[in-house]
Amino acid sequence: MNALLIRDLRLAVRAGGGLGLGLAFFLIVAVLVPFAVGANTDLLSRIAPGVLWIGALLACLLSLDRILALDFEDGTLDLLATAPVPLEAALSIKALAHWITTGLPLVLAAPILGVLMSLPPQGYLWLVVSLLLGTPALSVIGTFGAALTVGIKRGGLLLSLLVLPLYAPTLIFGAEAARRGAAGADVSTPMLLMAGISAGVIALMPFASAAALRINLR
Amino acid sequence: MSLNVTDLTIARGGLPVLNGLSFALDPGQALILRGPNGSGKTTLLRTIAGLQPALSGTIDAGEDQIAYAAHSDGLKAMLSVTENLQFWADVFGQNDIEPALRAFDLTTLQDRLAGTLSAGQKRRLGLARLLVTGRPVWVLDEPTVSLDTASVALFADAVRVHLGQGGMALIATHIDLGLDEAAILDVTPFAAKPEARFGASDEAFL
Numbered sequence: 001m002n003a004l005l006i007r008d009l010r011l012a013v014r015a016g017g018g019l020g021l022g023l024a025f026f027l028i029v030a031v032l033v034p035f036a037v038g039a040n041t042d043l044l045s046r047i048a049p050g051v052l053w054i055g056a057l058l059a060c061l062l063s064l065d066r067i068l069a070l071d072f073e074d075g076t077l078d079l080l081a082t083a084p085v086p087l088e089a090a091l092s093i094k095a096l097a098h099w100i101t102t103g104l105p106l107v108l109a110a111p112i113l114g115v116l117m118s119l120p121p122q123g124y125l126w127l128v129v130s131l132l133l134g135t136p137a138l139s140v141i142g143t144f145g146a147a148l149t150v151g152i153k154r155g156g157l158l159l160s161l162l163v164l165p166l167y168a169p170t171l172i173f174g175a176e177a178a179r180r181g182a183a184g185a186d187v188s189t190p191m192l193l194m195a196g197i198s199a200g201v202i203a204l205m206p207f208a209s210a211a212a213l214r215i216n217l218r
Numbered sequence: 219m220s221l222n223v224t225d226l227t228i229a230r231g232g233l234p235v236l237n238g239l240s241f242a243l244d245p246g247q248a249l250i251l252r253g254p255n256g257s258g259k260t261t262l263l264r265t266i267a268g269l270q271p272a273l274s275g276t277i278d279a280g281e282d283q284i285a286y287a288a289h290s291d292g293l294k295a296m297l298s299v300t301e302n303l304q305f306w307a308d309v310f311g312q313n314d315i316e317p318a319l320r321a322f323d324l325t326t327l328q329d330r331l332a333g334t335l336s337a338g339q340k341r342r343l344g345l346a347r348l349l350v351t352g353r354p355v356w357v358l359d360e361p362t363v364s365l366d367t368a369s370v371a372l373f374a375d376a377v378r379v380h381l382g383q384g385g386m387a388l389i390a391t392h393i394d395l396g397l398d399e400a401a402i403l404d405v406t407p408f409a410a411k412p413e414a415r416f417g418a419s420d421e422a423f424l
Contacts, residue, residue, distance in 0.1 A: 004305075004309065007294070014296040014297075074291070076294075078290075079347075082269065
């Protein structure tokens with residue numbers, strides 16, 4: 001289990017590993033939106049939580065097909081499926097590795113990019129908390145999408161279409177929590193709902209992912 | 219501990235390829251599978267490894283006994299030889315990768331990135347993985363592809379040592395490995411007739 005996590009992280013930081021892809025995309029979104037919307041601080045600070053959440057979500061989406069496609073191509077998945085590690089656990093670990101290399105950097109970068117978006121001062125804490133609680137769900141759901149589309153050549157489009165609706169609840173509650181935080185309102189309801197979604201998918205989604213992957217490996 | 223296959227029917231892409239296949243493998247025995255391309259050798263090995271279900275029949279191999287080696291070696295180009303092998307050793311709960319490196323003459327290459335190895339060297343690394351699984355039944359699909367004669371001899375030695383320790387090997391291959399003690403099974407007589415369905419769903423056309 002640890003071996004798989006360490007290997008995935010090591011691969012991500014080696015050349016061509018794709019670490020920083022999501023982060024760079026997130027940065028580009030946060031830098032370009034103020035240019036596109038115009039130097040209207042009021043408007044920017046109002047849309048900041050939503051734009052940062054969409055940026056994080058799309059940045060996550062960008063690297064999803066890497067979770068399993070590379071391992072499928074070089075035959076690692078076949079060998080892993082015959083290894084003593086349960087496939088459910090292996091996929092949870094791969095989702096965790098994806099979160100550490102994609103989700104966590106986004107969470108850490110969000111406050112800095114919040115400055116570019118003129119996020120109100122009281123919004124920073126709740127933006128970070130909502131992303132911290134929400135991005136694990138994005139990685140776990142993404143792993144399910146990757147398991148569904150793993151055998152398909154250039155399955156990236158199909159993967160996005162399959163995963164986006166599943167991302168919607170997390171986005172709605174996450175962005176709402178961040179928005180309420182920025183407006184100084186009570187964040188508990190959306191935050192709890194989103195945390196519940198995250199906890200639920202982390203507990204249940206690996207079983208669906210493993211079932212989908214077993215069918216795709218046949 | 220043995221591998222027993224009884225009255226097995228298997229399908230590839232929804233079409234039955236082999237039917238009524240039975241064999242048994244006891245500790246210390248090797249079985250070489252032969253048959254023309256497309257006769258179902260790979261499908262048979264994948265089914266025995268548990269990667270796909272059989273249409274009918276039973277495979278009795280016990281839990282977690284099989285080490286499977288496919289056409290592709292599952293190597294990561296950006297990891298070194300040692301890192302690749304150590305990863306699989308960790309996954310299978312083993313520690314010592316030195317004997318595996320020595321058995322396949324990889325000691326001098328151990329710090330090279332797997333991506334910079336030649337095809338034959340990669341294959342040797344892929345086969346060295348079998349030694350770190352610690353599992354008794356080796357299920358090997360064309361293990362000698364891109365190996366030179368010296369490396370084939372290394373491989374045959376590794377199989378012999380494995381059999382000597384009470385292991386088993388099921389090998390699909392076209393060349394002569396020099397394993398005189400191994401039995402040979404030609405799968406051609408077991409080919410399923412095209413019109414026979416055996417309950418297979420024709421998913422390729424759905």
